[in-house]
Amino acid sequence: MKETIEKNSIKYQELLRKYINTQDEKALYDLELISKAFIKKNILPEELINLHIQAMENIYPQLMDEYKLSMEFLLEATVFYGLALQEVDYLRQEKNVLTAEISVAANMQKTLLGTQKPERNGVDIGVISVPAHQMNGDYHHFTAGSNGTIGIAIADVIGKGIPAALCMSMIKYAIDSYPEATMSPNKVLENLNRVVERNIDSSMFITMCYAHYLPMESKLRLSSAGHEPGYIYRAETEEFEEIRTKGIVLGVMPDAEYREYELNINKDDLIIFLTDGVSECRDGDRFIETEELLEVIRKYIDLPAQELVDNVYQYFEKLQDFQLRDDFTLIVLRKEV
Amino acid sequence: MKETIEKNSIKYQELLRKYINTQDEKALYDLELISKAFIKKNILPEELINLHIQAMENIYPQLMDEYKLSMEFLLEATVFYGLALQEVDYLRQEKNVLTAEISVAANMQKTLLGTQKPERNGVDIGVISVPAHQMNGDYHHFTAGSNGTIGIAIADVIGKGIPAALCMSMIKYAIDSYPEATMSPNKVLENLNRVVERNIDSSMFITMCYAHYLPMESKLRLSSAGHEPGYIYRAETEEFEEIRTKGIVLGVMPDAEYREYELNINKDDLIIFLTDGVSECRDGDRFIETEELLEVIRKYIDLPAQELVDNVYQYFEKLQDFQLRDDFTLIVLRKEV
Amino acid sequence: MNPRSCVNIHKEWDIVGARQLGREMAKEIGFGTVDQARIATAVSELARNIYLYAENGQVCFEYIYTNSQKGILMIAVDTGPGIKDISSVMQDGYTTSGGLGAGLPGVKRLMDDFDIESTVGEGTKIKAIKWIR
Amino acid sequence: MNPRSCVNIHKEWDIVGARQLGREMAKEIGFGTVDQARIATAVSELARNIYLYAENGQVCFEYIYTNSQKGILMIAVDTGPGIKDISSVMQDGYTTSGGLGAGLPGVKRLMDDFDIESTVGEGTKIKAIKWIR
Ligand SMILES: [Mn+2]
Numbered sequence: 001m002k003e004t005i006e007k008n009s010i011k012y013q014e015l016l017r018k019y020i021n022t023q024d025e026k027a028l029y030d031l032e033l034i035s036k037a038f039i040k041k042n043i044l045p046e047e048l049i050n051l052h053i054q055a056m057e058n059i060y061p062q063l064m065d066e067y068k069l070s071m072e073f074l075l076e077a078t079v080f081y082g083l084a085l086q087e088v089d090y091l092r093q094e095k096n097v098l099t100a101e102i103s104v105a106a107n108m109q110k111t112l113l114g115t116q117k118p119e120r121n122g123v124d125i126g127v128i129s130v131p132a133h134q135m136n137g138d139y140h141h142f143t144a145g146s147n148g149t150i151g152i153a154i155a156d157v158i159g160k161g162i163p164a165a166l167c168m169s170m171i172k173y174a175i176d177s178y179p180e181a182t183m184s185p186n187k188v189l190e191n192l193n194r195v196v197e198r199n200i201d202s203s204m205f206i207t208m209c210y211a212h213y214l215p216m217e218s219k220l221r222l223s224s225a226g227h228e229p230g231y232i233y234r235a236e237t238e239e240f241e242e243i244r245t246k247g248i249v250l251g252v253m254p255d256a257e258y259r260e261y262e263l264n265i266n267k268d269d270l271i272i273f274l275t276d277g278v279s280e281c282r283d284g285d286r287f288i289e290t291e292e293l294l295e296v297i298r299k300y301i302d303l304p305a306q307e308l309v310d311n312v313y314q315y316f317e318k319l320q321d322f323q324l325r326d327d328f329t330l331i332v333l334r335k336e337v
Numbered sequence: 338m339k340e341t342i343e344k345n346s347i348k349y350q351e352l353l354r355k356y357i358n359t360q361d362e363k364a365l366y367d368l369e370l371i372s373k374a375f376i377k378k379n380i381l382p383e384e385l386i387n388l389h390i391q392a393m394e395n396i397y398p399q400l401m402d403e404y405k406l407s408m409e410f411l412l413e414a415t416v417f418y419g420l421a422l423q424e425v426d427y428l429r430q431e432k433n434v435l436t437a438e439i440s441v442a443a444n445m446q447k448t449l450l451g452t453q454k455p456e457r458n459g460v461d462i463g464v465i466s467v468p469a470h471q472m473n474g475d476y477h478h479f480t481a482g483s484n485g486t487i488g489i490a491i492a493d494v495i496g497k498g499i500p501a502a503l504c505m506s507m508i509k510y511a512i513d514s515y516p517e518a519t520m521s522p523n524k525v526l527e528n529l530n531r532v533v534e535r536n537i538d539s540s541m542f543i544t545m546c547y548a549h550y551l552p553m554e555s556k557l558r559l560s561s562a563g564h565e566p567g568y569i570y571r572a573e574t575e576e577f578e579e580i581r582t583k584g585i586v587l588g589v590m591p592d593a594e595y596r597e598y599e600l601n602i603n604k605d606d607l608i609i610f611l612t613d614g615v616s617e618c619r620d621g622d623r624f625i626e627t628e629e630l631l632e633v634i635r636k637y638i639d640l641p642a643q644e645l646v647d648n649v650y651q652y653f654e655k656l657q658d659f660q661l662r663d664d665f666t667l668i669v670l671r672k673e674v
Numbered sequence: 675m676n677p678r679s680c681v682n683i684h685k686e687w688d689i690v691g692a693r694q695l696g697r698e699m700a701k702e703i704g705f706g707t708v709d710q711a712r713i714a715t716a717v718s719e720l721a722r723n724i725y726l727y728a729e730n731g732q733v734c735f736e737y738i739y740t741n742s743q744k745g746i747l748m749i750a751v752d753t754g755p756g757i758k759d760i761s762s763v764m765q766d767g768y769t770t771s772g773g774l775g776a777g778l779p780g781v782k783r784l785m786d787d788f789d790i791e792s793t794v795g796e797g798t799k800i801k802a803i804k805w806i807r
Numbered sequence: 808m809n810p811r812s813c814v815n816i817h818k819e820w821d822i823v824g825a826r827q828l829g830r831e832m833a834k835e836i837g838f839g840t841v842d843q844a845r846i847a848t849a850v851s852e853l854a855r856n857i858y859l860y861a862e863n864g865q866v867c868f869e870y871i872y873t874n875s876q877k878g879i880l881m882i883a884v885d886t887g888p889g890i891k892d893i894s895s896v897m898q899d900g901y902t903t904s905g906g907l908g909a910g911l912p913g914v915k916r917l918m919d920d921f922d923i924e925s926t927v928g929e930g931t932k933i934k935a936i937k938w939i940r
Pocket residue numbers: 137138156157158159160164327
């Protein structure tokens with residue numbers, strides 16, 4: 001710091017002299033380079049003023065006392081500016097620490113919440129889940145049970161970022177401790193509801209849909225806790241059918257009960273689950289209509305399930321100018337036999 | 338902004354005149370108040386210099402041109418200082434957004450990881466756990482079993498902040514699912530080791546000590562996974578005894594086995610557990626020695642357990658200039674009968 | 675249409691020329707010392723970006739008038755590499771890191787209005803206005 | 808033991824007295840203009856805390872010497888309410904919020920060494936040293 005000042009003091013003085021004599025823009029340009037270097041080296045404004053005073057004393061040894069005093073006064077006025085500037089450094093460091101931490105946590109979350117698509121004959125599964133910020137407040141999970149049964153969980157924490165992520169890790173460990181494959185969907189939700197209600201403060205809640213797909217029986221059994229409705233695409237009629245369910249969100253009522261719904265799934269039908277980050281995509285200030293979403297899905301309906309969801313995501317990513325406003329999760333299962 | 342300058346320009350000029358005439362400290366004090374107000378109103382240094390120039394022109398209408406030019410030069414030099422200052426505002430906002438998110442998460446973590454000191458006759462327990470940042474990467478937990486048995490868990494994630502916190506919530510849910518009170522300390526660690534090994538990537542690991550205090554048998558049984566050694570303070574000899582244990586940290590070896598240690602605990606003995614945030618406190622660039630830590634504990638040894646840990650914390654908080662470098666957890670149990 | 679004065683930026687010296695033109699035009703239309711200094715600093719940033727990163731480019735100035743205000747508009751155009759991720763370049767704090775576009779958040783602060791268009795491989799066009807207060 | 812000079816702080820005017828004493832002593836031992844201004848500013852912060860929040864208090868100065876350095880030590884003692892959470896008061900950025908101890912991170916920056924002890928209900932003692940560079 002001291003060296004930077006000393007190294008530049010002669011130069012400053014020469015530029016000052018040049019400017020006073022000729023008002024040359026070049027001198028001001030060179031001065032700009034010096035002042036940039038000063039800021040980089042944390043030289044504070046009061047030190048700059050001091051440097052200026054010394055330069056003036058060297059250029060004008062006969063300088064009147066009043067001048068010197070006026071400059072000391074000015075110097076005094078800049079001490080607080082120096083203090084404020086030092087906060088920039090401090091804040092920048094703080095911010096970097098936080099950002100780095102969040103990025104590590106986001107990676108960890110990916111590992112923690114990771115789930116594998118079950119590979120089963122007769123069913124083609126596609127899934128995409130993209131967080132709006134670094135951490136994902138959407139959750140999805142697959143389990144493979146006996147007889148080819150597939151368990152599907154999809155959930156959305158109301159809230160985003162770190163708190164939502166913490167909340168999701170709770171869901172994950174709770175669900176891990178259940179004999180999921182044999183427990184009926186409504187029981188899974190009823191149990192989770194108790195965990196959430198007990199552990200999370202009341203301002204936060206979770207919507208969730210839990211389903212068992214039973215290929216042998218050609219059935220889908222599911223329960224929903226206030227979650228965005230899913231859809232069945234009927235191959236026969238080429239129409240989408242909304243899966244209408246009722247059920248209170250997790251975490252608001254200690255003893256909530258959930259109804260179980262059962263649907264028939266036929267060959268080539270598609271089961272579609274999603275979060276509101278999909279159904280409430282925005283185009284500018286306008287929310288898209290359900291019809292629009294279904295039309296986009298229909299556009300890619302003949303593709304393999306994974307390509308289907310990838311294409312739908314890309315469509316809405318572009319529509320939203322590549323800035324997701326909410327976490328985006330879309331799951332598709334096609335009954336192939 | 339403009340009004341603040343105008344409102345203060347006459348005052349600035351009068352103070353400047355007064356200072357030039359009398360070099361009065363009072364003028365500088367009043368100037369300080371003005372400059373503080375300027376900073377609060379985002380008045381940038383170049384505007385301050387400009388105000389100064391105008392004041393000087395009013396006080397000395399005959400001011401030589403060289404003076405004016407020199408001040409213009411100085412003004413030019415401060416434009417970048419103004420830019421840097423404006424970043425304070427921006428960074429403060431950014432930081433506030435992140436901090437707010439983390440603070441919600443930290444509260445959630447507190448709820449999630451909360452544990453209650455068991456209140457039992459014949460044992461006096463003190464515990465303090467303070468995170469270095471907002472979120473705690475240390476974990477501790479008590480369970481009250483039958484026959485007065487107390488289970489004590491203390492753990493430290495390598496790493497701090499949010500990632501560590503996410504990791505800790507995993508430990509909590511895993512441990513919640515064990516019949517802890519009846520499971521031996523080494524089995525608890527062996528089980529946790531499997532969970533950690535499976536779920537956390539290899540760059541992250543956890544040190545942990547798990548103990549059962551059995552008051553009826555006057556015994557302490559414990560196992561350690563690479564955790565900072567605890568101590569027994571022997572009332573009879575007034576000496577500290579290090580609890581020597583071996584055991585690999587959680588999360589590096591899939592089938593790690595842990596040894597169980599057993600110690601006798603006599604009346605008035607103290608059992609001390611801690612994390613390395615306590616034993617590796619730093620005084621400037623120097624790590625404290627174990628001896629130093631034990632001397633500090635000894636200083637407060639006659640206080641009730643909670644006061645003891647509070648005082649030790651305050652001592653090290655001050656030694657470290659009120660900025661913890663690591664999460665600080667200290668648990669003390671005194672056998673009273 | 676207002677007359678527009680331009681400076682081509684090829685060598686470092688041209689940055690000084692651009693500053694001088696900008697400062698003179700600013701002074702003439704009635705900007706005070708502080709704003710003249712800020713405008714000159716903004717010109718430096720734009721011209722330096724061209725000098726450092728683009729083969730060809732120029733900085734132009736013109737006066738602009740509305741019913742209630744007058745001011746100066748500066749336009750910096752280049753056929754340089756273009757900026758891929760404008761939103762990250764426009765983030766504050768980016769200033770410290772150097773590289774193409776590093777000084778742009780500063781320009782935005784020094785001026786009143788700021789607008790940027792950039793196509794990778796084609797170039798960048800920046801418009802910035804300062805009004806007389 | 809070095810002689811110690813003190814100023815009692817009761818009214819706002821006493822802040823000025825403390826500044827003056829601190830500045831004079833700093834000047835005498837050889838501090839330059841910049842450091843004099845910084846020391847005076849630090850004195851203001853400490854004395855203002857006493858004036859605003861404590862019934863009684865004083866700011867004292869003494870010279871200190873080591874083998875290789877000399878400097879000035881200032882001690883501010885009061886019997887005020889005390890500071891409950893020193894670490895949050897010592898956090899930067901707290902400066903903007905006002906209240907007891909708000910200026911202390913600034914004092915720490917302005918000086919070279921800084922030490923604080925405080926007991927709620929009893930008072931606060933702050934020591935700060937600046938060395939001549
Ligand atoms: Mn959400």
